[in-house]
Amino acid sequence: MKKWCFAVLGLVLSHCVSANQSSYSQDIQPIFTQKCVACHACYDSPCQLNLGSAEGLTRGAHKLPIYNGRRTTAQATTRLFVDARNSEEWREKGFFDVLAAGQAQASLLAAMLELGRQQSFAPNSRLPADLQIGIARKDQCPLPGEFASFAQKNPHSGMPYGVTGLTDAEYASIKQWLQTGATVDWQPWSANNLEQQQIEQWEAFLNAPGARENLVSRWLYEHLFIAHINFEHGHEQHFFRIVRSYTPTGKKVKEIATRRPNDDPGVKMYYRFVPVTDVIVHKTHITYAMSVDKLEHVKALFLGGDWRADKVPDYGAFSRSNPFATFALIPAQARYQFMLDDAEYFLRTFIRGPVCRGQIATDVIRDNFWVFFQDPQHDIYLTDQAFQGKATPLLEMPGQFDQISNLLGLWGSYKEKRNAYEKLRIKRYSKAERPDWSHIWSGNEQALLSVFRQYDSATVRKGLIGDVPQTMWLMDYPILERTYYQLVVNFDVYGNVAHQAQTRLYFDLIRNGSEVNFLRLMPHNARQKILNDWYQKSGRIKLWLDYTDIDNDTKSALGVPKKNSIRVFAERALQRFDAVNARPDPINRCRSAHCYREGLSTEAAAVEHSLARLSSRPAAGFQVINYLPEASMLRIELSNGEREVYSLLRNRAHSNVAFMAGESLRYQPGLDTLTIYPEVLSSYPNFIFNILAADVPRFVAALEQVKDETDFRKVVEEWGIRRTHPQFWRYFHDLSEHIREREPLEAGVLDMNRYENL
Known part of the structure; x- marks a missing residue:
C-alpha cells in the first residue's frame, strides 16, 4: 500500500512539473499568433523573422530586407518552406538564431521581449512622435552581440513593437520555455479522409500521361500555384497548396524550388498537394474551392474537345513572356471560362497580391473602381481565329530580362507590340456588331467586382460596392490573362529595379486597355471627354506619349445618353444585373429615406x-x-x-x-x-x-x-x-x-x- 502511494505521488509530482513547463504548440505559438503574427508574417516580416510557424521561428532573422526598389541585381530567394529544409541550410543563407535554446540570457527573442516590457506606454496614449511606425520604418535587425548597443539607442524598440505588449503570464511562459530548452513540439496536421480522396483524384488528373494532358496541367498549375485550396466537405481550417514535387503520389512531397512557377523544373516532376501549416494571415489567404464536381467540370472544359498536342513547349524566357503562344493549343474559350468561373480569385491574386506590399501594382490604379468582363461569346480573340493568330505575337510581356542598361530599349519594344495590338483590336472591333448589354458577362456572382485601393494595398470583393466610381474596367481574355501573368506568375518580389520597373510600366498599359475596353460601351461622341477626365493634366502627355488613339466612331447599342454616361450606365447595370450583384449597397447609394440593408433590427x-x-x-x-x-x-x-x-x-x-x-x-x-x-x-x-x-x-x-x-x-x-x-x-x-x-x-x-x- 505504501509503495503504491509513493508511486501515485511520484506520478502526480511528475505531472505537476511537466504541467508547469511551457509547450511550444499549446502555449507559445498561440502567443505568437495573438501578439506577433500581425507584423511578423509574409515577405514584409521585419528582419524576415516569420513567427507564424515553427519553421519560421527556428529559421531566425536576416539583416537583408526583401523589399528593395533600388537593387541592381536580383536577390537570392528566401521563401519559407521552399528554399531551405532545416536551420543549418538557413544559416548558410545568412539567417541568424533568435532563440539560443536553453540560454535565455543569450536569446535575442528574450532580450527583445524584455526591452518591450521596460518601456511601457500610458493606456490608449499616442506613441512618442519620434517612434517610427509603418512600413517605411527601416529595420535594424541587431545580432545577439549587437543588442546592448541597439537597446541603448532604441529604448522603445522592444517587442511587440509600438503596441500593447505581452501579459505577465505570456511573458513568463515564453521565458520559461526558452530557459528549459525551447523545444519545438510542432506536429503539422494532415488531410482527413474526404480531403485525401479528392487530393488523390486531382493528382491523378494533373499527372495523367500525354502531351495534351501535360499541357493542361501545366496551365492549371500556373494559375493555381498561389491559391489556398479548400476541398468540399473538408475541414474549414484546412488549406492546401499545389506544388511541383520530385516525388509522385504516395510518397513524401519534396517541393522543387524554382524562382518562378513557370521556370524549368529541370527534372521529371509531379503535381502534388501539401498542407498550409503556418498560421493563416489574411493578406496572403487567397482561397480557391475544389470539389469532385469542379474536377469533372475542368475535365470537360479542357479535355472535352478534339484538340491535340504532340509535345509540350519548353520553359524558356520567351515561353514565359507569352502564355498565349505557349498554351495556344488549349482552346482559348476553355482558358477564359476557367478564369471567369472564379474571377474574384484571379483579381485577388494581383490586386490583393501575394507579395504583401503591393505599391508596384497599386499605384497604377484608382482608389475605387468597378470591374466587368467581356462575355466569351463576344470576345473576338476567342471567336475569330484569324484575329487570334495576328494578335498572339503582339501579346508578349516584359520582365523576363532585367538588364538595367537596356531598360528603356526593352520597355520600348514591348510598348510598341502592345500598341500595335490595340490598333489591331480597335480595327477588328469596329467591324463587329455594336456592343450591347449581352456583351457584359453575367454568368455568376463573380461577374461584378469592386476594387478599393489603400495606397500600397488593395481589396477585391464580389458585387458593386460604393457610390458610382469615376472609372470602370471591362476585362476581356487578353487583358485578364496578361494581368495575371505580369503581376503574379512572372513577377519576382526578389527581382531587381529593372524587372520591377518593367512590371509597373506594363501594368499601366493594361489598366489603360481595360478602361478603353469599357469606353466602347459608352456613346461614341462622349468617349473622348470621359477619357480626358480620367487623364487630366499630365495625363494628357501620357495619352499622347504612350497610348493609342481610341475609337470615337463605332457606336454603342447600350442606349446610354451622352450626358452623365457613366452614372446612367451604372444605374442601369445595377438593375439589369441585380440577380448576380452579390452586395447591394443602400448605404453608399441611398435613393430613399431608408439608407440601410434589409432585415436589420x-x-x-x-x-x-x-x-x-x-x-x-x-x-x-x-x-x-x-x-x-x-x-x-x-x-x-x-x-x-x-x-x-x-x-x-x-x-x-x-x-x-x-x-x-x-x-x-x-x-x-x-x-x-x-x-x-x-x-x-x-x-x-x-x-x-x-x-x-x-x-x-x-x-x-x-x-x-x-x-x-x-x-x-x-x-x-x-x-x-x-x-x-x-x-x-x-x-x-x-x-x-x-x-x-x-x-x-x-x-x-x-x-x-x-x-x-x-
Whole structure:
C-alpha cells in the first residue's frame, strides 16, 4: 500500500512539473499568433523573422530586407518552406538564431521581449512622435552581440513593437520555455479522409500521361500555384497548396524550388498537394474551392474537345513572356471560362497580391473602381481565329530580362507590340456588331467586382460596392490573362529595379486597355471627354506619349445618353444585373429615406442610416476626410451584446494615375470621398473606432464638425482604439473574428504594420 502511494505521488509530482513547463504548440505559438503574427508574417516580416510557424521561428532573422526598389541585381530567394529544409541550410543563407535554446540570457527573442516590457506606454496614449511606425520604418535587425548597443539607442524598440505588449503570464511562459530548452513540439496536421480522396483524384488528373494532358496541367498549375485550396466537405481550417514535387503520389512531397512557377523544373516532376501549416494571415489567404464536381467540370472544359498536342513547349524566357503562344493549343474559350468561373480569385491574386506590399501594382490604379468582363461569346480573340493568330505575337510581356542598361530599349519594344495590338483590336472591333448589354458577362456572382485601393494595398470583393466610381474596367481574355501573368506568375518580389520597373510600366498599359475596353460601351461622341477626365493634366502627355488613339466612331447599342454616361450606365447595370450583384449597397447609394440593408433590427437600421451620412461627400466640404487614414474600422456595439463592423475607406482622388512617380503632384485632396460598408474591406486596418450604437449619431455629428486636427483628436480620444489601448489585441483580432463569423473560409490574422498613431 505504501509503495503504491509513493508511486501515485511520484506520478502526480511528475505531472505537476511537466504541467508547469511551457509547450511550444499549446502555449507559445498561440502567443505568437495573438501578439506577433500581425507584423511578423509574409515577405514584409521585419528582419524576415516569420513567427507564424515553427519553421519560421527556428529559421531566425536576416539583416537583408526583401523589399528593395533600388537593387541592381536580383536577390537570392528566401521563401519559407521552399528554399531551405532545416536551420543549418538557413544559416548558410545568412539567417541568424533568435532563440539560443536553453540560454535565455543569450536569446535575442528574450532580450527583445524584455526591452518591450521596460518601456511601457500610458493606456490608449499616442506613441512618442519620434517612434517610427509603418512600413517605411527601416529595420535594424541587431545580432545577439549587437543588442546592448541597439537597446541603448532604441529604448522603445522592444517587442511587440509600438503596441500593447505581452501579459505577465505570456511573458513568463515564453521565458520559461526558452530557459528549459525551447523545444519545438510542432506536429503539422494532415488531410482527413474526404480531403485525401479528392487530393488523390486531382493528382491523378494533373499527372495523367500525354502531351495534351501535360499541357493542361501545366496551365492549371500556373494559375493555381498561389491559391489556398479548400476541398468540399473538408475541414474549414484546412488549406492546401499545389506544388511541383520530385516525388509522385504516395510518397513524401519534396517541393522543387524554382524562382518562378513557370521556370524549368529541370527534372521529371509531379503535381502534388501539401498542407498550409503556418498560421493563416489574411493578406496572403487567397482561397480557391475544389470539389469532385469542379474536377469533372475542368475535365470537360479542357479535355472535352478534339484538340491535340504532340509535345509540350519548353520553359524558356520567351515561353514565359507569352502564355498565349505557349498554351495556344488549349482552346482559348476553355482558358477564359476557367478564369471567369472564379474571377474574384484571379483579381485577388494581383490586386490583393501575394507579395504583401503591393505599391508596384497599386499605384497604377484608382482608389475605387468597378470591374466587368467581356462575355466569351463576344470576345473576338476567342471567336475569330484569324484575329487570334495576328494578335498572339503582339501579346508578349516584359520582365523576363532585367538588364538595367537596356531598360528603356526593352520597355520600348514591348510598348510598341502592345500598341500595335490595340490598333489591331480597335480595327477588328469596329467591324463587329455594336456592343450591347449581352456583351457584359453575367454568368455568376463573380461577374461584378469592386476594387478599393489603400495606397500600397488593395481589396477585391464580389458585387458593386460604393457610390458610382469615376472609372470602370471591362476585362476581356487578353487583358485578364496578361494581368495575371505580369503581376503574379512572372513577377519576382526578389527581382531587381529593372524587372520591377518593367512590371509597373506594363501594368499601366493594361489598366489603360481595360478602361478603353469599357469606353466602347459608352456613346461614341462622349468617349473622348470621359477619357480626358480620367487623364487630366499630365495625363494628357501620357495619352499622347504612350497610348493609342481610341475609337470615337463605332457606336454603342447600350442606349446610354451622352450626358452623365457613366452614372446612367451604372444605374442601369445595377438593375439589369441585380440577380448576380452579390452586395447591394443602400448605404453608399441611398435613393430613399431608408439608407440601410434589409432585415436589420430597428437599432441596427438606425446605425446604418446615420453612418450613410458619411458616404460620397467630397472632402472640400467635409474636412474630417483630410485626417482619416485609408482604412478605418468602426466597431459598433449593439444593446443586445452583439456587434457589427464597418469599413470606412478613404478614396483619394487623382488627376490621373499614369506615372510611376510624383503621385502627390497628381493628388486632388478636395475630391476625396468616403465609402462605408458592413465588412472588413482591408487586410491592413489603419485604425479602429469602438462606438456604442446609441452614440453613433453623436459620432457622425462629431466627424461632421471636425475643422482641424484638434477637433479630430477629440474624436480619437473618445472613441479611438490606439495601439497602446489595454484591450488593443481584443479589438484588433475581433475584426478577424467578424470575418470568420460571416465567411469562415476567408478568415485570417490581419496585418497591423499600417496601424496609425492617431
